[in-house]
Amino acid sequence: MDEKQLIKISVRNLVEFILREGDIDNRIAGGTDKDAMQLGSKIHRKIQRRMGADYHAEVALKLLIPYDVFDIQVEGRADGIITGDTVDTIDEIKGVLKELALIEKPVPVHLAQAKCYAYIYAKQNQKAEMKVQMTYCQMETEEIRQFVSQFTVGELEEWFLDVIHRYEKWARFQVEWKEKRNASIRQVEFPFSYREGQRELVTSVYKTMLRRKKLFIQAPTGVGKTMAAVFPAVKAVGEGLGEKIFYLTAKTITRTVAEQAFETLKEQNLRLKVITLTAKEKICFCEETDCSPESCPYAKGHYDRVNDAVFDMITSTDDMSRVSLEKQAEKYQVCPFEMALDVSLWVDAVICDYNYVFDPNAHLRRFFSEGGRGDYLFLIDEAHNLVERGREMYSASLYKEDIMEVRRLVKNEDAKLSKRLEECNKLLLALKRECETYQVQESVGHLILKLMNAMGEMERFLEEHQGEEVRQKVLDLYFEVRMFVTIHDCLDENYVIYTEMERNGHFKLKLFCVNPAVNLQQFLDQGNSTVFFSATLLPINYYRLLLSTDPDDYAIYAQSTFSQEQRLLLLGVDVSTKYTLRSPQMYEMYAQYILDAVRAKKGNYMAFFPSYLFMEEVCSRVLAQIQGNREMECIIQSQYMNEEARELFLETFEEERDNSLVGFCVMGGIFAEGIDLTEDRLIGAFIVGTGLPQVCNEREILKNYFDGKGMRGFDYAYLYPGMNKVLQSAGRVIRTEEDRGVILLLDERFRGRQYRSVFPREWETCDICNLGGVQKKLADFWNQEK
Structure with a gap:
C-alpha cells in the first residue's frame, strides 16, 4: 500500500477559494487588497501587546482530516486566542484605512477565517462553545471596532465540514494527477544528443535542486540552456524535489522558447500541465480593460462560475494554451485573465x-x-535583466505635482481629502526648497503618517463617488501613495532616499532600491531552489551580489559549443563614442566602417548604437553614400514600435534578396536581445560604443552608494550594465553550429583593461583594426569559408 499523500492548505487560501462569490469590481477601493499590505502587521503587534495576560498572540493551529488515499491538513495562525472563564475567543485582527463607522458587519471571508480557527481550537481543546471576535482597527487613529459572535462546536463543525467537503474534489484531483504525472516523468529521456558541456549543465541544475540551493549559469549562445534547465527541473518534480516549476522571463520571445522546450518533452508521452500567463490587456475580451460588472459581462458574477470553469478545464485536458484558456473562459463567461x-x-x-x-x-x-511557502523550482531566464527590473519593482516615487493636481480637482467637493493632500504637499514643498538638482535624504518618516491619512480619505472618496473622471485621478494617486507607503516599510541599508528637480520642473521624491537582493530573496525563500541563467551573466559576482543574499550559491561557466573559426571579432581603435569626441567627422568614420564591412561580403547585418540620435547621425551618412545604387538596403528602429512594426522589422531579415541589408538598432533595445536570426539571416553585428548608461542623477547615486561600500562604484553603475548590452548585441550573430559571422567592436575604449576584464572567455581571440585595414581583414575571414 502506497503511503497516504498529505494535501496542505492554509485557512486563508481555503476560505478565499471555496467561499468567493459575486463580481470582479476594480472600482471598489476595498478591492485593492489592503490587508495584504505590510501596513497591517505593525497594528497587529500593537493590539496584541495591549490585550492583557489572557491574550495569546499568533497561535499556530492545524487540523488533519483523513480520507481514503490522502489526508487534508488545514493550517494557519490565529491572530489571538483569549482564554475566558467559560468560553474561549478567537480574535481576528484586520487593519483598515476607512472610517470604522462605514463597517457595519464583518467581511464574510474574514469571519470565515476566524470560524475555521475556532473549530480547530474547539476540536483540539474539547470546547463545547466558542466566541469569534472580529477586531477592525483604523490604522490612522488606532481606534477599534469589534464584532463578537458565539457558536456551538456543532454549528462550527457542520459549517467547517461543508467547506472541506467542497474542497475534497480538488484535493482528490491533486493526488490522482500527481500519480499520473510522476509515472510519465520517469519515462522521459533528454530529447537530443548532448552538445558539448550540456550534460554537465543538466547535472549541475539537477544537483542544485537536490541540495535546495541556488545556481548561477553563464552559458554562451548555442549551449541549449533552456532545455538544460527545463529537463532536469521536470525530472526533479518527478522525484519529489519540487511540486511546481516557475519559468520566469523578461520578454515574450523567450517565453516561446520555454513553451517549445516543454512541448518537445511532451512528445515522449509526458503528462504535464503547462500554462503561460498573458498580460491582462492582451487577453482581455473587451476593447477597454475596465474590470467592473457594468462595463464587462465577464466580470459580472465571475466568482460564481470560475471554480466550475477551472475544475472542468484541469480535469478534461492537459492543453493550457492561450487559445484553450480563451475558449474555456467564453464557455463559462468568466474573465480569461483571472481564470488563467x-x-x-x-x-x-x-x-x-x-x-x-x-x-x-x-x-x-x-x-x-x-509567510507562505511552496515546493517551487524557479528557473530565471535572461537573469541579467532582473537587476534593473528588481530595482524598479522595489522602488517607489511620488510627484508633488500629482498630489497638487488631485487636490485642485477635489478642492470644492471634498474639503477633508483636500486638507489631507495639502498637508502632504506642505512637507514636499519644504523638501523642494532645499533641493537644487538632487538631494539624498536621511528619512521621510514624517511624511508617511500624512500619506496614510490621505489614503484613508481617498478610500472614503472612492467609495462615495462612482464613474467620474476625477475618481480615476484619485484612484491613480491612491495606488501611487499605497505603493510608496508599502515600499517605505521595506527600507533598509539597500535603499537610498532622494529628492530630485526634474528638467521639466517636476519635483520627485524617490525610495530607490539600489540592491534588490534582499527583497528578491524573500520570494525566492518561498521555493526550494533557483537557477539563474543567461548568455551574459558577467561578471558573475556582480549578479550574485545583486540577485541573492546567500554566500554559498553555486556558479558555473558553460563552455561555448562554437569553434573560434566560426567568428571574427575585430576591435576598431580609431573611433570613439565619447561625448567629447563626437563630431561630423566621427559619424562619417562610423558610416565608413559599416559600408566597408558590408562591401566585404553581401549579407544581413545589424548595427547597434548608444542612442537614437547617434544612430540617426550615422544612418543619414550611410544613406547619403549609397544613394542611387542598390548595393545595400537600410531599415531603422523607431522609438515607439508596436508589436506589428517589430515583427515587420525582423521579417525583413527572413526575406530572400540580391543586395545587403543593415538594420540600425539601439543597444539594449528590443532587437538587442532574445531574437534568433540563424544561418545567413544575420552574418554580422557592429557594436558602436561601450553601452555605458548616460550619466544622470540616479546613476551617480548608484556609483556613490557602491563607492561608499568600498566597491568600484563606476563599474557597478556604468561599466557592468553597459558591457551587458554589448554582449547581448554581439550574441545575435552566432546562433547555431552552421553560422559564420563577424562582430565589430567600434570604440577605442574596448582596449582598456576594465572593459577587457568583462569579455567572455570565447572572446580571447580579438583582433585590432582601423578603418584603413578593416576591409582586408574581413575579406580574409570570408575567403577562408571558400
Missing part, C-alpha cells in the same frame, strides 16, 4: 514574467502571500 491565474494553481509549470513572482504589486498572492 486560478488555473495556474493546479498546473505543474507556469511560464510568466518576473513580476508575477517578485513584484509587490503584481505577484501571485495565490502562491506568494505573506
Whole structure:
C-alpha cells in the first residue's frame, strides 16, 4: 500500500477559494487588497501587546482530516486566542484605512477565517462553545471596532465540514494527477544528443535542486540552456524535489522558447500541465480593460462560475494554451485573465514574467502571500535583466505635482481629502526648497503618517463617488501613495532616499532600491531552489551580489559549443563614442566602417548604437553614400514600435534578396536581445560604443552608494550594465553550429583593461583594426569559408 499523500492548505487560501462569490469590481477601493499590505502587521503587534495576560498572540493551529488515499491538513495562525472563564475567543485582527463607522458587519471571508480557527481550537481543546471576535482597527487613529459572535462546536463543525467537503474534489484531483504525472516523468529521456558541456549543465541544475540551493549559469549562445534547465527541473518534480516549476522571463520571445522546450518533452508521452500567463490587456475580451460588472459581462458574477470553469478545464485536458484558456473562459463567461491565474494553481509549470513572482504589486498572492511557502523550482531566464527590473519593482516615487493636481480637482467637493493632500504637499514643498538638482535624504518618516491619512480619505472618496473622471485621478494617486507607503516599510541599508528637480520642473521624491537582493530573496525563500541563467551573466559576482543574499550559491561557466573559426571579432581603435569626441567627422568614420564591412561580403547585418540620435547621425551618412545604387538596403528602429512594426522589422531579415541589408538598432533595445536570426539571416553585428548608461542623477547615486561600500562604484553603475548590452548585441550573430559571422567592436575604449576584464572567455581571440585595414581583414575571414 502506497503511503497516504498529505494535501496542505492554509485557512486563508481555503476560505478565499471555496467561499468567493459575486463580481470582479476594480472600482471598489476595498478591492485593492489592503490587508495584504505590510501596513497591517505593525497594528497587529500593537493590539496584541495591549490585550492583557489572557491574550495569546499568533497561535499556530492545524487540523488533519483523513480520507481514503490522502489526508487534508488545514493550517494557519490565529491572530489571538483569549482564554475566558467559560468560553474561549478567537480574535481576528484586520487593519483598515476607512472610517470604522462605514463597517457595519464583518467581511464574510474574514469571519470565515476566524470560524475555521475556532473549530480547530474547539476540536483540539474539547470546547463545547466558542466566541469569534472580529477586531477592525483604523490604522490612522488606532481606534477599534469589534464584532463578537458565539457558536456551538456543532454549528462550527457542520459549517467547517461543508467547506472541506467542497474542497475534497480538488484535493482528490491533486493526488490522482500527481500519480499520473510522476509515472510519465520517469519515462522521459533528454530529447537530443548532448552538445558539448550540456550534460554537465543538466547535472549541475539537477544537483542544485537536490541540495535546495541556488545556481548561477553563464552559458554562451548555442549551449541549449533552456532545455538544460527545463529537463532536469521536470525530472526533479518527478522525484519529489519540487511540486511546481516557475519559468520566469523578461520578454515574450523567450517565453516561446520555454513553451517549445516543454512541448518537445511532451512528445515522449509526458503528462504535464503547462500554462503561460498573458498580460491582462492582451487577453482581455473587451476593447477597454475596465474590470467592473457594468462595463464587462465577464466580470459580472465571475466568482460564481470560475471554480466550475477551472475544475472542468484541469480535469478534461492537459492543453493550457492561450487559445484553450480563451475558449474555456467564453464557455463559462468568466474573465480569461483571472481564470488563467486560478488555473495556474493546479498546473505543474507556469511560464510568466518576473513580476508575477517578485513584484509587490503584481505577484501571485495565490502562491506568494505573506509567510507562505511552496515546493517551487524557479528557473530565471535572461537573469541579467532582473537587476534593473528588481530595482524598479522595489522602488517607489511620488510627484508633488500629482498630489497638487488631485487636490485642485477635489478642492470644492471634498474639503477633508483636500486638507489631507495639502498637508502632504506642505512637507514636499519644504523638501523642494532645499533641493537644487538632487538631494539624498536621511528619512521621510514624517511624511508617511500624512500619506496614510490621505489614503484613508481617498478610500472614503472612492467609495462615495462612482464613474467620474476625477475618481480615476484619485484612484491613480491612491495606488501611487499605497505603493510608496508599502515600499517605505521595506527600507533598509539597500535603499537610498532622494529628492530630485526634474528638467521639466517636476519635483520627485524617490525610495530607490539600489540592491534588490534582499527583497528578491524573500520570494525566492518561498521555493526550494533557483537557477539563474543567461548568455551574459558577467561578471558573475556582480549578479550574485545583486540577485541573492546567500554566500554559498553555486556558479558555473558553460563552455561555448562554437569553434573560434566560426567568428571574427575585430576591435576598431580609431573611433570613439565619447561625448567629447563626437563630431561630423566621427559619424562619417562610423558610416565608413559599416559600408566597408558590408562591401566585404553581401549579407544581413545589424548595427547597434548608444542612442537614437547617434544612430540617426550615422544612418543619414550611410544613406547619403549609397544613394542611387542598390548595393545595400537600410531599415531603422523607431522609438515607439508596436508589436506589428517589430515583427515587420525582423521579417525583413527572413526575406530572400540580391543586395545587403543593415538594420540600425539601439543597444539594449528590443532587437538587442532574445531574437534568433540563424544561418545567413544575420552574418554580422557592429557594436558602436561601450553601452555605458548616460550619466544622470540616479546613476551617480548608484556609483556613490557602491563607492561608499568600498566597491568600484563606476563599474557597478556604468561599466557592468553597459558591457551587458554589448554582449547581448554581439550574441545575435552566432546562433547555431552552421553560422559564420563577424562582430565589430567600434570604440577605442574596448582596449582598456576594465572593459577587457568583462569579455567572455570565447572572446580571447580579438583582433585590432582601423578603418584603413578593416576591409582586408574581413575579406580574409570570408575567403577562408571558400
